[in-house]
Amino acid sequence: MTLFIRNITLLVLSIVLLSCKGQVKDKKKLLMKQEVIEPNKIPVPENGFSSGLMDKDGTIWFTSNGSGIYQFDGKTFKNYTMKDGLSSNQVFSIVSDHKNNIWFGTQYGLVKYNRQQFEHIPLPYQDTTTGWISTVYPTLSPNAAYALATDNNNNLWIGTGGAGTYCYDGKIFKSYLTEIGQKQEDSLYHNWIPFIRKDNKGNMWFASMTHGGVNQFDGEVFTQYLIKDGLSDSQVRTIYCDKSGKIWMGFNGNRNSGLTVYDGKSFKTYSVEDGLCNKRIRAIFEDKNGNLWLGADLGNLCLFDGQKFSEFNYNGQTFSEVLFIFSDLEDNIWFGGANGIWKYDGEIVTDMTRKNK
Numbered sequence: 001m002t003l004f005i006r007n008i009t010l011l012v013l014s015i016v017l018l019s020c021k022g023q024v025k026d027k028k029k030l031l032m033k034q035e036v037i038e039p040n041k042i043p044v045p046e047n048g049f050s051s052g053l054m055d056k057d058g059t060i061w062f063t064s065n066g067s068g069i070y071q072f073d074g075k076t077f078k079n080y081t082m083k084d085g086l087s088s089n090q091v092f093s094i095v096s097d098h099k100n101n102i103w104f105g106t107q108y109g110l111v112k113y114n115r116q117q118f119e120h121i122p123l124p125y126q127d128t129t130t131g132w133i134s135t136v137y138p139t140l141s142p143n144a145a146y147a148l149a150t151d152n153n154n155n156l157w158i159g160t161g162g163a164g165t166y167c168y169d170g171k172i173f174k175s176y177l178t179e180i181g182q183k184q185e186d187s188l189y190h191n192w193i194p195f196i197r198k199d200n201k202g203n204m205w206f207a208s209m210t211h212g213g214v215n216q217f218d219g220e221v222f223t224q225y226l227i228k229d230g231l232s233d234s235q236v237r238t239i240y241c242d243k244s245g246k247i248w249m250g251f252n253g254n255r256n257s258g259l260t261v262y263d264g265k266s267f268k269t270y271s272v273e274d275g276l277c278n279k280r281i282r283a284i285f286e287d288k289n290g291n292l293w294l295g296a297d298l299g300n301l302c303l304f305d306g307q308k309f310s311e312f313n314y315n316g317q318t319f320s321e322v323l324f325i326f327s328d329l330e331d332n333i334w335f336g337g338a339n340g341i342w343k344y345d346g347e348i349v350t351d352m353t354r355k356n357k
Contacts (some may be wrong), residue, residue: 009322040077041354042341043354044064045064045065045067046067047066047338048064048321048340050064051094051324052199053338054326054327055096059072061094063092065090066080067079067091068081068086069086069104079357085117087111088106090106091104091105091107091111093147097150097156098154101115103114103148104145105144108143109123110156112121123143124146124166125143126140126162126163128143128162130186131185132162133190137161140162141162142163143160146159146161147193147194147222149196149197151202151204152198153219156169156170163175164179164191176217177191177312178212180224182234184210188266189210192210198246199241201245202290203218204216204217205217205239205271208234209235212236213229214231214249228269230262231249231270232251232255232258232271237281238280238281242286243286246261248284249262252280253278256269257272258272258350259294270304274309277300277310278296278298278299280296282322282337283295285326285327291306292306295322295323295324295325296321298321299320300312300318300319301318301322319335321341340352340355
């Protein structure tokens with residue numbers, strides 16, 4: 001009888017131990033699953049991030065100043081560099097086309113990514129031996145693709161650092177806007193196009209940093225707008241078209257520049273005297289509530305509700321050096337630049353990066 005009781009006791013203890021072990025294993029599995037689902041943090045590149053995009057699939061892409069590109073599928077980040085096929089780890093711009101290819105503008109021209117491999121497409125070569133680059137803009141290159149956009153005819157437009165803009169149909173490059181703006185010391189123009197935007201009507205807009213103002217292309221004719229036409233400055237850095245069709249322009253911050261808007265008939269400028277947080281605007285974005293988000297490279301992220309300007313503040317934190325702003329399929333707002341990348345869901349700001357120690 002004593003032996004029977006001892007055996008029963010041992011059996012009960014074994015069942016309890018096995019049950020506990022099973023719970024521990026299940027808990028470990030759950031923890032492992034949570035660790036996989038939790039998004040990775042991108043290490044901030046030494047020179048920060050340059051641009052961002054959500055493609056047609058909802059995948060989010062970021063380009064960086066020296067560390068290649070980053071792909072975010074909603075769970076994890078993946079980094080692509082020259083070892084994966086990029087022509088350069090210095091990537092300035094990004095756009096997706098009608099075939100869902102992703103195009104990157106790099107220091108050494110174009111890179112096309114068809115979701116399987118990278119293809120390097122150099123721009124038409126421009127001679128740089130005249131010395132204007134080393135004298136005026138030593139960081140620029142007319143053989144680099146600083147700005148990218150697609151038009152309604154599925155052409156790719158490329159803004160360069162000194163050779164104007166190209167229209168690329170997949171086979172041939174056509175050159176435009178080479179002789180506008182201010183001549184350099186070698187008596188040539190070297191027009192730098194840092195940004196291109198398509199408006200709601202399909203017109204293409206081109207910013208010029210070499211005092212060429214802003215140029216509109218309706219598919220047939222280019223129309224140039226300068227200070228005499230209503231711009232606050234001739235060095236245009238970024239362009240944005242809001243839901244109503246108004247064109248907003250940010251400038252390099254010189255002279256009387258501010259935030260200029262064009263309604264199709266006339267220009268209006270908001271200055272620092274009007275409450276503008278910073279006149280050196282690098283990024284403009286309209287959220288679902290109609291607020292304008294303004295990023296500055298020498299100032300903090302700012303909001304404009306149509307009446308007043310205010311710095312964006314989250315629990316006492318402000319965000320500086322913001323170079324790009326966009327939204328995802330769930331209307332989360334993503335912004336970033338030199339200091340990292342953040343996601344804002346309307347209530348909480350989440351830092352998507354880890355800072356290098």
